[in-house]
Amino acid sequence: MRATLIDDLPDEKLATAVADLVRPGGRWRKVDRGYTQAQQWIVRWPDGRSVFVKSGTDALTWGWLEAEIGVYAAVDAPWMPRLVASAGDGQGCGPVLVLEDLHEAQWPDPWEDTMVAAVVATLEEVHARTAPAGLPPLSDRRDVLHGWPLVARDPRPFLSTGLAGARWLERALPVLEAASARADLSGDALLHLDLRSDNICRHRGQVKLVDWTWACRGNPVFDTCAWLPSLHAEGGPRPERIAPGQPEFAAMLAGYFCSQAGLPPQQPGSQRRAVQRAQAAAALPWAARELGLPDPGDAPREGVPR
Structure with missing residues (x-):
């Protein structure tokens, strides 16, 4: 973008x-x-x-x-x-x-299959690099990424997004929380951890990944999976087409986005919550499919508990 x-x-x-x-x-x-x-x-x-x-x-x-x-x-x-x-x-x-200056580069809007394939290939190159000394381990962020306990303590912000109803959440929450807790974040690969269309472009045939603020070391599969909800939300393929068989990472990413999307904006005019809601809307059905849960979009929408 x-x-x-x-x-x-x-x-x-x-x-x-x-x-x-x-x-x-x-x-x-x-x-x-x-x-x-x-x-x-x-x-x-x-x-x-x-x-x-x-x-x-x-x-x-x-x-x-x-x-x-x-x-x-x-x-x-x-x-x-x-x-x-x-x-x-x-x-x-x-x-x-x-x-x-990469402003005039090709930014993926919309996503095309060739660009998706080029980013996947680029991520393989990134993840082949051992992370430089001093980068924090991804596991240090587990408490933030494992968002389902936050939803369990107060489901109202999540339910206010309209992505699922209270009955669906009551049934699915134990399964989602357990799967997220099993996610293996360990590893020494270089990770970007903030991939979206506004952080990816192609310049003179070369894919460029920008904004390395959250770079860390850890499991490279998680880094790829973390990109997929935004990719799907922006018109790209379903996450499982790129990374099949990843129920734990799907559950963890859904938990993170679902725990954040319904919270108040961090600052006036910020689009962060809207972006997180779009990512949650892609990640939650992905997690449900991977874990054999009913589609949250098919569940009746009960009122938000007060």
């Missing part, structure tokens, strides 16, 4: 940092995707050169950006955007990451 560009002016400190790292001047245009709290920019100069600039807005996004800069410093591969420059604290504005 290609982002929208909006003419805007950066903070003076950020403009100075990019002038020091790359060159001064240029036309700044803000990248509007709505999925991230970080600021993203395309800067283009009169001679045609352009770069992508990413900066944080607070301590949380600064930490995310520092982690992403660490990945670019440790991994050099054709499926990553080319690193132009970076700074740990550019002119007092926090970390700054400057990458090649």
Whole structure:
């Protein structure tokens, strides 16, 4: 999905940092995707050169950006955007990451079979890499990913999404929770962990994976599976066509998205919950099919318990 560009002016400190790292001047245009709290920019100069600039807005996004800069410093591969420059604290504005400009690349909207196959092949290359030292293990995020206990404690946010009814949830929850708990997250492969159409493009025939904020090490099959709900929600094939026979990962991913989709927005104007609901709408039926449960979409919609 290609982002929208909006003419805007950066903070003076950020403009100075990019002038020091790359060159001064240029036309700044803000990248509007709505999925991230970080600021993203395309800067283009009169001679045609352009770069992508990413900066944080607070301590949380600064930490995310520092982690992403660490990945670019440790991994050099054709499926990553080319690193132009970076700074740990550019002119007092926090970390700054400057990458090649991929705005004019081919972004999957809609998904085509050839692009899906190219991404699958690229993920095989990514997962053949041993994760750099220092990347956290995927297993550290098990408590966040294993979302069914959160739904069990308070099912109202999930039920408010309309994806299933209370009776269906009562029957399915023990099966889903047990399957999710069995998911094997261990491994040493490099994982991206945030694949969606806004993080995948093809540039000069090469698939590029962008936004490495959540990179970690672990089971590569989970990384592929984590992409599949958004792929299906965006018009791609059912998840089991790409990764058949993965009931535990399907249950875990459904639990994560279902535990998040009905919560209040994290910030005004954020599209995160809408994206998570779309992913939940793809992941939950996938988990049901893998585990032999009734289709949640066929269940009657009882009222949300109060």
